Amino acid sequence: MFHSIEECTNFIFQLKASQYKGQPLEAVRIILQELGNPHLEINMIHFAGSNGKGSTLNATREILMTHGLQVGAFTSPHLERANERVTINKSQISDEKFLQYANIVSEVIEEKLEGKYPTFFEVMMLIAFQHFAHEQVDVALIETGIGGRIDSTNVITPKVSVITTISLEHTEILGDTYEKIAFEKAGIIKQDIPVVVGVKNKKALNVIEQKANKMESAIYELGKEIQLTNVKKGDPQYFTYHFLNNSINDIPLSMAGEHQIDNAALAISASLLFDSTISEEAIRYALKRAKWEGRFEKLGNGVIIDGAHNSEGTGALISTLLETEPNKKYKFIYAALQDKDHQKSIEMMDKVAHKMCFTEISLPRRAQAELLAAQSHHTNISVDNNWKQLVEDELNHLNETDELLVITGSLYFIAEVRQYLLSMNNRKKDNSL
Secondary structure, three states: OOOOHHHHHHHHHOOOHHHOOOOOOHHHHHHHHHOOOHHHHOOEEEEEOOOOHHHHHHHHHHHHHHOOOOEEEEOOOOOOOHHHHEEEOOEEOOHHHHHHHHHHHHHHHHHHOOOOOOOHHHHHHHHHHHHHHHOOOOEEEEEOOOOOOOOHHHHOOOOEEEEOOOOOOOHHHHOOOHHHHHHHHHHHOOOOOOEEEOOOOHHHHHHHHHHHHHOOOOEEEEOOOEEEEEEEOOOOEEEEEEEOOEEEEEEEEOOOOHHHHHHHHHHHHHHHHHOOOOOHHHHHHHHHHOOOOOOOEEOOOOEEEEOOOOHHHHHHHHHHHHHHOOOOEEEEEEEOEOOOOHHHHHHHHHHHEEEEEEOOOOOOOEOOHHHHHOOOOOOOEEEOOOHHHHHHHHHHOOOOOOEEEEEEEOHHHHHHHHHHHHHHHHHHHHHHO
16 A cells, blocks of 8 residues: 555556566456456547657647547656656646555555566556546547557557557567567557558558558558648648548648658547547647647757657657758757667767767666767767766857757656756746846
């Protein structure tokens, strides 16, 4: 029995996949059965993909909320506190309800699984399902953790599935080719359930199409059934959208980068497949106001943070930088986890960087700053395993008129940096009063 939210989160944070020896999904199914299968009471949309699933889910949430629905969302990672992962209409689950549902889960685990806890992610998901069912949401948007086929979220049968992109990530778990990773992500496709796909890699797309055909699921692909025209750069940027019998001209989008137009198009398509009565006005309003923290987010003058956690994300980040800040000198600060293809990301940054800075965060799976720096061939490199000191030093030497500090890499790193920068900015405001 947990008596406080701190005691609860401290305990579940240390639950690692490596410590649980049961079969994938086994514990989750047993616990859900004991809970009365709350996930079967809810309409859901399921999101998988290497990049863009968070932004796509967020845009979908804005559209469905604007349409008047009560929208649950289960997302990861969190930027400040675990409650962020479980929201209804963007309001975080309260500490009281978090504790209540966590204790129910804990009781079942002690009784039915001899106290063998599954992972932190799975406990969070079980809390989310109870919360959404209890509050009777109209729809819950569920983001996979890793992959899809054996991801714990794959216990659901959604109304729509979404696969955003495929890139080489988590290769030690998902496989080392586009086809193998696509096979894992395509595992969320269910019998006769429509799937919206933004994947562009042909080998990956072929695997997804085969799975959709096998499951007799209608598949709607970006560039085929979903067409985008008249893209206009700027802030906001605009695009025209065509899908089935829908054509919407000059949709405004606040989020920067061409990849965010793709994400928005997937979100519109998923929303319309869920509820075809959504109006053009609702879509316009929702996408104009949709923001997603930690994704090309400007924090103060001359600082951008972006959770570009693999090479595809890095490519999108650089394209957006060149598009929106073409005349600035880019100083990158990069920290990442071990299970990523760093070489490609670092090569891409090397080509456009004025300076490359490498650091690390205090996670067991962190990539060491020195090893990351060794993969860079830039002539101006800085290494400091104390990320706070490095960020502070670079901020103190930043020429805001022609330089841009771009902090990127692992989303866990971005979460810590964001909190630190916001508190720093707040201190500056307080001191100026």
